Amino acid sequence: MGSKEQLFKYLLRLGDNALIQGHRLSEWCSRGPILEEDIALSNLALDNIGRAQALLQYASEVEGNGHTADDLAYRRNERQYFNFLITELPTGNFAYTIAKQLFIGLYDVILFEALCKSTDVTIAGIAAKAIKEAKYHASHAGDWCLRLGMGTAISHDLLQNAINEIWMFTGEMFEMTGWIRI
Amino acid sequence: MVSQIKYTKPQVLRMLVDVRDPEIPVLSIEEIGMLRDVVIHENSCEVIITPTYTACPAMAMIEKDIKLTLTAQGISQVKVTTVYAPAWSTDWMSSDTKEKLRAFGIAAPLHSGCAAAEDRPTIVECPRCFSTKTTLISQFGSTACKALYRCEKCLEPFDYFKCH
The missing domain is CATH 3.30.300.130 (Fe-S cluster assembly (FSCA))
Incomplete structure (x- = not known):
């Protein structure tokens, strides 16, 4: 694979993670446990869709086939998406979503801090923007983990069960794809 | 030309x-x-x-x-x-701009980079009665760039423009 195709696939991977995560979060819109949390989760969804838009826009420019960001987001077959499995897990209950948010949020902070130093100026630019949002996402999930974990026996168990179930999906985040060195 | x-x-x-x-x-x-x-x-x-x-x-x-x-x-x-770079920052707002925000009912961002837990603003002043006795209700308010607070003195909820 040429480096252009490697870059394209890498951008798809970054973009797909944000896209799928954003859509899963948007399922909470109008179904949040409390009004403030409904708004918060919808805002987190929006940040992810914005990030997906920026990354897939760049992917479409790198590909150079006349596809738009929307074409890449919505007109591929399901086997042509490169997102981590953790992002497409069902929404589940609130504790399950918070557990997912914690793992993904903390990973995103590490990832985008590193990508801020990318030699690709467009990726570095998007990362510099994404890191600010990712920090808020991680602190939101962290707050709720404490609240649920130290809340009632029920909230504690719901969160612990979610962590136990989702933990195994985090390994994929650290697998080398061999697509690109950044 | x-x-x-x-x-x-x-x-x-x-x-x-x-x-x-x-x-x-x-x-x-x-x-x-x-x-x-x-x-x-x-x-x-x-x-x-x-x-x-x-x-x-x-x-x-x-x-x-x-x-x-x-x-x-x-x-x-x-x-x-x-353009995405340089990434937008609330540091670019002048003190006049922040005062306009406050008069509009939105508490202005205190400093930048306060997303990390240890840097979170401890005191956000109520834009209406200037009380410093306020409580964070939600990190994400009416829009992604604002957090929702409540003033414990005048009991009004208000938006806080988050540092970015």
């Missing part, structure tokens, strides 16, 4: 003072830091903007408002370019 655009960059910047953030109509896009540059080309005028948040839903409306404003002044070829 003589541009067919009969206005200078400072003149175009003055015209754009009327373009507002629809969520915060007291601030122009320059005051909020979204307007990055104006470039006068041979036959067209290019306006460079940056979003506050990557998914800022006001971007399409702002782009349309820029085009409408400049077209009304006789500039027929207007191009709006969105």
Whole structure:
């Protein structure tokens, strides 16, 4: 694979993670446990869709086939998406979503801090923007983990069960794809 | 090369003072830091903007408002370019801008980079009664760029423009 195709696939991977995560979060819109949390989760969804838009826009420019960001987001077959499995897990209950948010949020902070130093100026630019949002996402999930974990026996168990179930999906985040060195 | 655009960059910047953030109509896009540059080309005028948040839903409306404003002044070829770098920061707001925010009922950002837990603002002043006895209700308020607080003195809820 040429480096252009490697870059394209890498951008798809970054973009797909944000896209799928954003859509899963948007399922909470109008179904949040409390009004403030409904708004918060919808805002987190929006940040992810914005990030997906920026990354897939760049992917479409790198590909150079006349596809738009929307074409890449919505007109591929399901086997042509490169997102981590953790992002497409069902929404589940609130504790399950918070557990997912914690793992993904903390990973995103590490990832985008590193990508801020990318030699690709467009990726570095998007990362510099994404890191600010990712920090808020991680602190939101962290707050709720404490609240649920130290809340009632029920909230504690719901969160612990979610962590136990989702933990195994985090390994994929650290697998080398061999697509690109950044 | 003589541009067919009969206005200078400072003149175009003055015209754009009327373009507002629809969520915060007291601030122009320059005051909020979204307007990055104006470039006068041979036959067209290019306006460079940056979003506050990557998914800022006001971007399409702002782009349309820029085009409408400049077209009304006789500039027929207007191009709006969105850039992500350098990443928008609330540090770009002047103290005058922050006071406009407060008068509008939104507590102004205290400092930058306070997303990390240890840097979180400890005291956010109520924009209405100036009490410092306030409580964070939600990190994400009416829009992604604002958090929701409640004043324990006047009991009013209010938005806090988050540091970014």
